[in-house]
Amino acid sequence: MSNASVELKTENDVVRFSIGKPGDNAFSRTEGKKKNKRVKISKRVKLNELRFYRLKAKKKMTSPNPEVRIRYKLEKAKRKEAWLIEMLRKFEVPKAPAETYDPEILTEEERHYFKRTGEKKKNYVPVGRRGVFGGVVLNMHLHWKKHETVKVICKPCKPGQVHVYAEELARLSKGIVIDIKANNVILFYRGKNYVQPKVMSPPDTLSKYKALEKYKYEQSLEHTSQFIEKLEEELEEYQKHLARYKKAKEDTPKDSVINT
Structure with missing residues (x-):
C-alpha cells in the first residue's frame, strides 16, 4: 500500500476515494497524447494524391464540354483572388494617431507665389509603381532642407x-x-514654421521592399479580377447559346409537322 496513491473526488456533494498505482495517471496521459498525434503519411501516398488531383484537373481542362472547362478556370481564378486578398491584408499598416499640429492658412497671393516658384524649380520627388511609402516622405523632407516647395511626380x-x-x-x-496638375504633378509647400522631424520616414508606412511586394500582389489581383469577369461573360454567353440551341431544336419538329 505504500506505493499506492489515494485520490479524492467530489461530485454532486458526494466524496469518492480511489486507490491506484502512482504511474497510472502518467500512463493514461501519455496514452492520450499518443492518440492525439497525427498519422504520418508516406511520401508515396502524398505523390499518389497529388497525381490524382492533377489528373482530375487535366480531365476538366481537356473536357469536350466548354462549360466544364470555363467553370474549372473560374473556380481556380476565384481561389487565387481570395488568396491574393488574404496576402494583401498582411501589408495593411495601422495608421498612427494623428499628431496635433496647426495647419497654416495661406492667402491667395501666397499660394500663387509658391505655385509660380515651385513650377520654376527643378527639384522633384518621384512616386513610382511602389506608391507612397516611407522613402517618398523622407525625400520630401530632404528637399525641404533647402527648398520651400517640392514637386511630386506620379508615374505611372x-x-x-x-x-x-x-x-x-x-x-x-x-x-x-x-496645386495638383493634370499631368500627375503635385506641388507641396513645407510651411512657414517648418521644423524637420527627427524621424523623417513615418513609422506607419511600408518599406521599399514591402511596397514593391504589395504592388505585385495588387497587379496580380487586378489581372485576376479582369480574368474572372471575362470568364463569367464567356459562361453567360455559352449558356445563352445553349438555350437558343435547345429552343431551336424544340421548334424544328413542330415546323416539320406543319409542312407535312
Whole structure:
C-alpha cells in the first residue's frame, strides 16, 4: 500500500476515494497524447494524391464540354483572388494617431507665389509603381532642407489616383498642397514654421521592399479580377447559346409537322 496513491473526488456533494498505482495517471496521459498525434503519411501516398488531383484537373481542362472547362478556370481564378486578398491584408499598416499640429492658412497671393516658384524649380520627388511609402516622405523632407516647395511626380498613375496620393502625402509629411496638375504633378509647400522631424520616414508606412511586394500582389489581383469577369461573360454567353440551341431544336419538329 505504500506505493499506492489515494485520490479524492467530489461530485454532486458526494466524496469518492480511489486507490491506484502512482504511474497510472502518467500512463493514461501519455496514452492520450499518443492518440492525439497525427498519422504520418508516406511520401508515396502524398505523390499518389497529388497525381490524382492533377489528373482530375487535366480531365476538366481537356473536357469536350466548354462549360466544364470555363467553370474549372473560374473556380481556380476565384481561389487565387481570395488568396491574393488574404496576402494583401498582411501589408495593411495601422495608421498612427494623428499628431496635433496647426495647419497654416495661406492667402491667395501666397499660394500663387509658391505655385509660380515651385513650377520654376527643378527639384522633384518621384512616386513610382511602389506608391507612397516611407522613402517618398523622407525625400520630401530632404528637399525641404533647402527648398520651400517640392514637386511630386506620379508615374505611372491611374486616373484620380493623384488626388489620393496628395491626401496621403499631406497627412504623412504635414505639408500643404499648393496645386495638383493634370499631368500627375503635385506641388507641396513645407510651411512657414517648418521644423524637420527627427524621424523623417513615418513609422506607419511600408518599406521599399514591402511596397514593391504589395504592388505585385495588387497587379496580380487586378489581372485576376479582369480574368474572372471575362470568364463569367464567356459562361453567360455559352449558356445563352445553349438555350437558343435547345429552343431551336424544340421548334424544328413542330415546323416539320406543319409542312407535312
